[in-house]
Amino acid sequence: MTEPIFDVQRLGYKNGSNQILQGITVQIEKGANLTIAGPSGSGKSTFLRVLATLLTPTEGVVKFAGKKQSTYPKPVYRQQVSYCFQQPTLFGETVRDNLQFPFEIRNQKFDQNKALAGLDSVELKAEMLDQPIIELSGGEKQRVALVRNLLFKPQVLLLDEISAGLDVDTKGVVHRLIQSYRESGVTVLSVTHDESEIAAADDLLRIRDGKIEVPAHE
C-alpha cells in the first residue's frame, strides 16, 4: 500500500468552548475521490478548512504526504491543497483581478490565454475577463472562483458544495471539469448535500456532530 496523501489522527477542533470536530481518524489515498456528507452544521466545512490549514486543529495531527502539516510553509501547502469556499467571494474590481492573483502570488506573468481557457472550461465567455465582478450572477461568481483555484493544478482539491445553486447543465459542466482533474491524478474531496452526488460517490464519508459516522449496519 502506498502512503496516504492525508493521514488524519484523532483530529479535534474546538472554537472557544464549542467542540466542532472530535476524534476524526481517517486515511485518504492519493488520487481518491471522496464525497463528504452530513447534516448542516455537522463540521464538514470545518474539516476541509483544517485540511487546508485555514484552521489549526486543537487536538490530533494531520499528515500530508507523510509529513505533518506544520512542517510545510503555509503558502506552498495551500497552493497544493486548494480549498474552494462554500460561498466564494471574488475580490478586486474585475474577473481579471481574480484570475491574475494566482499568477501574482507565484511571481509569474499573467498568462491571458490560460485564464481564457479556464473561463472556457466552465463555459464562461472570454468577454467576462474584464467584466466588473458586481455584474456577475451567483453561479458565474462560483465558476470564476473555481477557475481561480484551478489555474495551477493542485495535488488536492477541497470542494465545499461548489455546485450547490447551479442548474443541472452547469452542474454537469463543473462535474466534467472536476472529473478531468481527477483523471490527471488530483485527489478530490467534495462536500455535498446533493442526493444524486451522494448516490454516485466512489467513497463516502459521513460526518455528524463533528464525528465520523459509522454506518449502523452495512
Next chain:
Amino acid sequence: MNNLIVSPTALAFAVILVVIALAINLKEKIGLERDMIIGVIRAVIQLTVVGYVLTYIIRVNRVWLTGLMVAIIIFNAALNANKRANGIPHAFVISLLAIATATLITILLLVVAGAVRFTPSQIVPISGMIASNAMVAIGLAYRSMNTSFHDQRQGVLERLALGANLKQASKHIVQMAIRTGMAPTIDSAKTVGIVSLPGMMSGLIFAGVDPTKAIMYQIMVTFMLLAATSIGSVIACYLAYPRYYNSDMQLSDRNGSKQQ
C-alpha cells in the same frame, strides 16, 4: 516682532468665541460640550506650560534639552496614534517607531540641507509640526486598515486559501491605508494658499516677517510634511498589517466577525 500683541484682556474677550461654539452645541444637541470644555481647558493649560518650557529651552540652548523635548513630543504623538489603533497589537511601539523615524529623517534632511539650524527655537516647533502630522496620518491609516480587514475579511481568507503570503494577502489593504493616511497632507498641499493659509505662515506674517520669507518657509513645511507623513504611514502600515494574522498565517479573530 512687536506688532503682534494679544493682551490677556484680548484673550479673555476671545472666550466669547468659545461661548458661541458651546451655545451652538447645546442648541443643536450635538453633545460635544463636555469634550469642548475639556479641550479648551487643556489647550490653555498645555499651551501656557509649553510657552514657559519653550522660553526656558530656547534661553538655555542645550542640545540634550532640545533632544529631550523632541523625544517627549514624539512619545506623546505615538501615545495618541495608539488610541486610534483600536487594539492592533503592539500599536504603541509601531507608532513610536514610525513617528520617530519620520520626524528624525525629515529633520536630519532639513538640517543637512541648511534649511533649519539646530537650535531649539527651530528644531522644537518643526518637530512638533512633523510629529503631529505623522500622528494624524498614522491614526487615519490604522482606522482604514481596521475597517478593511473587517469588511474584506472573506476576500483576505480567499487570498490566503489560494496560497498568498501575508504581504500578498494584505497588499490592497495596506495600499488603501497608506493612501488614506496621506490624503489630508496631499489635499492640503494642493490647496495651500488657495483655501488655507497655514498656521505657520500666517503666524509669521502676523508677527511681522516679510511675506516672501514666510512663504518660503511654508513651502519647506509643505515638502517636509509630505515626506514625514509618507514615511510615517508606510512604516506604521508595514509593521501593523502582520498583526492581523496569527502564526499559522490565518486571520486572527480579534477584529470581529465570527462567521467565516
